[in-house]
Amino acid sequence: MPRLTCALLVSLVTTLITQTVRGETVPAPSRLRWSMDGRLGYATSWTTGQSYLGPATGLVGGWTFGVPVHVELGAAYHVGSIESATNDTLVYWSRRRSVFVHAAAGYNRTILAGRLLVRPRLILGSFFIVDEAELGGAIREGIEARFAFGPGVDFLYRFGALHAGLDARALFVPSHVAAPVGGLFGVFGIER
Amino acid sequence: MTRFVALLAAVCVSACSRSRELPPCDASLALPVAPKDPAAAVIVAAGDIAECPGGRQEETAALVEQIGPDAVFTLGDTTYPDGALDEFLDCYHPSWGKFRPITRAVVGNHEYHAPRAGPFFAYFCGGAGAPFEGRASFDIGAWHVVMLNSNCGGDLDVPSSVPDDFGGCGPDSPQARWLKEDLAAHPSRCTLAMWHHPRFTSGEHGSADSMRDLWKILQDAGADVVLAGHAHLYERFAPMNADGQVDVVRGMRGFVVGTGGKVPLHAIDQVHAGSEVRNTDTLGVLRLELRSEGYAWRFVPAGGSSFTDEGEAPCHD
Numbered sequence: 001m002p003r004l005t006c007a008l009l010v011s012l013v014t015t016l017i018t019q020t021v022r023g024e025t026v027p028a029p030s031r032l033r034w035s036m037d038g039r040l041g042y043a044t045s046w047t048t049g050q051s052y053l054g055p056a057t058g059l060v061g062g063w064t065f066g067v068p069v070h071v072e073l074g075a076a077y078h079v080g081s082i083e084s085a086t087n088d089t090l091v092y093w094s095r096r097r098s099v100f101v102h103a104a105a106g107y108n109r110t111i112l113a114g115r116l117l118v119r120p121r122l123i124l125g126s127f128f129i130v131d132e133a134e135l136g137g138a139i140r141e142g143i144e145a146r147f148a149f150g151p152g153v154d155f156l157y158r159f160g161a162l163h164a165g166l167d168a169r170a171l172f173v174p175s176h177v178a179a180p181v182g183g184l185f186g187v188f189g190i191e192r
Numbered sequence: 193m194t195r196f197v198a199l200l201a202a203v204c205v206s207a208c209s210r211s212r213e214l215p216p217c218d219a220s221l222a223l224p225v226a227p228k229d230p231a232a233a234v235i236v237a238a239g240d241i242a243e244c245p246g247g248r249q250e251e252t253a254a255l256v257e258q259i260g261p262d263a264v265f266t267l268g269d270t271t272y273p274d275g276a277l278d279e280f281l282d283c284y285h286p287s288w289g290k291f292r293p294i295t296r297a298v299v300g301n302h303e304y305h306a307p308r309a310g311p312f313f314a315y316f317c318g319g320a321g322a323p324f325e326g327r328a329s330f331d332i333g334a335w336h337v338v339m340l341n342s343n344c345g346g347d348l349d350v351p352s353s354v355p356d357d358f359g360g361c362g363p364d365s366p367q368a369r370w371l372k373e374d375l376a377a378h379p380s381r382c383t384l385a386m387w388h389h390p391r392f393t394s395g396e397h398g399s400a401d402s403m404r405d406l407w408k409i410l411q412d413a414g415a416d417v418v419l420a421g422h423a424h425l426y427e428r429f430a431p432m433n434a435d436g437q438v439d440v441v442r443g444m445r446g447f448v449v450g451t452g453g454k455v456p457l458h459a460i461d462q463v464h465a466g467s468e469v470r471n472t473d474t475l476g477v478l479r480l481e482l483r484s485e486g487y488a489w490r491f492v493p494a495g496g497s498s499f500t501d502e503g504e505a506p507c508h509d
């Protein structure tokens with residue numbers, strides 16, 4: 001966890017220094033712009049428990065103001081994991097998966113003549129974790145919400161109205177199972 | 193493209209699903225327990241047991257082996273930190289697993305870090321009661337023993353959806369109705385109940401007010417002894433009523449035995465009314481001799497510690 005956070009901060013600081021040294025300006029959008037991204041990636045948490053994260057796919061919609069402050073709303077589905085165990089008389093099976101719904105606010109910085117967008121942001125959201133288990137013919141399932149927050153950063157390369165890049169995030173989950181979450185996503189989207 | 197998707201799916205399935213082999217379910221795991229001497233059944237009780245690495249479950253398992261009990265009662269938080277399948281099979285099983293055929297286990301809050309405490313119920317087969325319910329009763333010698341699920345409230349470090357699995361702990365809950373019916377059907381002179389969260393403790397986690405109604409039902413039925421864990425310490429109470437007052441006539445004597453191997457032990461928050469003996473620096477197990485008309489207890493310490501606590505008392509008339 002500290003390693004990931006450190007890497008994010010180093011990336012952010014490097015970007016800002018590079019931009020300052022090169023004297024690049026931030027082309028502020030003249031009006032409100034919107035964007036829509038698809039995301040595909042992987043997340044994990046620092047716990048020995050059964051994972052509710054793993055491979056994930058999601059959708060994020062955002063708005064960038066002239067400032068240029070960016071706000072977004074998004075949701076991601078995490079495939080989670082399946083565990084099973086058997087002996088001669090018992091079959092046990094469990095599945096855990098989750099949906100992460102979030103809002104975020106960030107600040108757009110561009111380098112490479114506006115081609116590369118770096119967007120540090122603060123994410124607030126909630127995991128909705130679905131548990132299912134089956135043992136000896138009995139089945140139970142439940143859903144639990146876990147609040148999460150933390151820093152994230154987008155690195156997006158622009159091709160006209162399209163962009164592609166990476167979304168890295170580190171989330172803190174202050175619940176009874178307080179294991180931090182790290183995630184890395186590929187981003188593909190459009191901005192108008 | 194189709195090959196890429198198939199490859200991605202294969203990688204995902206192999207990365208996201210795992211399977212383990214469970215040890216066989218011994219036939220003796222079916223309740224009840226048959227002691228060697230029905231007039232003096234010996235049981236060992238402890239909760240908060242195994243953690244790998246760092247736990248001292250091997251030391252407490254050696255104590256159990258030395259005592260050679262008729263039955264072992266585990267009082268929840270059997271493995272740390274998450275009650276995961278791997279923790280049961282790779283950490284608990286190599287130490288306390290040798291007693292599994294004679295173990296009767298109540299479910300703790302850490303077991304619910306895994307989906308619906310599934311690994312706990314799978315590992316203990318029938319020794320933890322019906323799957324996902326966490327309640328059962330059986331006889332051992334002259335005693336009737338009741339196992340309850342205390343994972344009922346947000347103040348107990350329990351996910352909010354857990355009580356839905358078994359109906360909670362309220363006065364009209366399925367568990368309360370079951371308890372009343374069970375006690376009415378087994379009018380034993382001596383009754384012992386066990387669950388994870390202590391109704392009364394001086395430990396830093398605090399007392400479980402959500403167990404008040406079930407305590408009252410047991411008290412009204414004349415039950416004698418309640419075992420719990422959760423607080424990582426040893427504590428013995430005078431006979432108490434559901435409202436937390438010493439009641440030597442109808443009250444039940446509580447033992448908190450969260451000393452099964454998990455370290456560190458907890459500090460005392462504030463000494464609770466009725467607390468007679470407390471210890472916060474000694475791991476160990478509680479040896480109980482369940483006699484025809486009473487019981488004798490002895491705390492057996494691990495690691496060469498000199499702390500102990502022993503005594504005896506009759507059952508309610």
